[in-house]
Amino acid sequence: MSPELEVILAAHQTLLRERLHSCLSTLHPLLRADVVFALQQPGKLLYSVEQAQATSSSYPPAGSWALLTFLSALCVQPTLSLEAVSSVAVALECFICALDLLDDVEDEEQTALLQVLGVPRTVNVATVLLACSQQLLLAVEHAGIEPARVLTLQGLFQTALLQATGGQHRDLLAEQRSVTELTLEECIEIATEKAGSLMALACLAGAVLAQADEQSQSLFAELGTLLGIAHQLDNDSHDLYAILQESAMYGPSGILKREGQEGSFAPSGKTDLRRGKKTLPVVLAARELKEPVPALERSALQQGIVATWGISLLYRERAGECLRKIDALHPIPPLLRSLLRLS
């Protein structure tokens, strides 16, 4: 990112952080401390402000979800009220942070935050963040946005919530199914619901706030959906790759056993893989073997990883085409282009 863009990025992040702190200021100090802690986790808007400033070139930047909404809105209507757009952007940040916390609890992740707060406080923080998100959306009306548009925005958030939780539920249920039952199409559907719906919301909320026409709104939603799917598949392939790399460290046969321990075990990789999440690379690997398998060959897994990464690249290609269509209607600001990393 060029130094000029970094300055603009830092200014936007400061504005968004001020809006967030203003919203959180009404919370009891003990509760606020936990909520702030959640929003200080890597990638979130309050992530280590000093460290983020020192390494401003790190990607994605702190608060990238809020920035996506913020920049989408300003792309459509550059003169939009900053009070309104920052409120919607921060509402989105709180909303995503809440869902991330709930996902971590449901997936029994051992994140740094869960280790400090424990499950009950983490769930309560998630509930608070959902309430803050609603409050921030309601506050948009005070910034001169008519009630009908506020209602539309709230509707978008609720729809995305239902889609994302629907996808999460299907994902949880898939843990109990045989890996050979799942198909490419079903994995893509789940990724669309879980991840596509949320990134679509991030892009669409900005466009709706900025009163984009129907065609533009549809393109922003499509852009978010494609990017969300691409991101999910990229994560799935890289998580499995990391586990394979780690497994190679345990004995020449690659069998996942530590010396002195009985039986196979899951390495310290992502918990969702240990739990039996049927991510696309695993499903593709199982399909290659064409029979129910108690164990998957490393070569089939490697093939599944490469194929999944290829499909994630395909979705990024499609997102790039979508972005070019938006660009023809609303010139894409350089910072948004840089955030999306699309040509």
Next chain:
Amino acid sequence: MEEQQILDFVRRVSVDESLRREVVETPEHVIAREGFSPRVASVIARLIPHLNVEQPTERAVLTWWT
């Protein structure tokens, strides 16, 4: 379906040694011959460096997701 084209190509490269060699030596020729759409061709071009990993012989018993 473009997704299926990518899956099929990755699978063929993994089982066909001559195609694997060809992909290393003349990737542009292979991509042109396969008649991929520009979108899929762009993806395959990025995948090719990752398709040539020597197939390991050992089995990794990764049982926790089955």
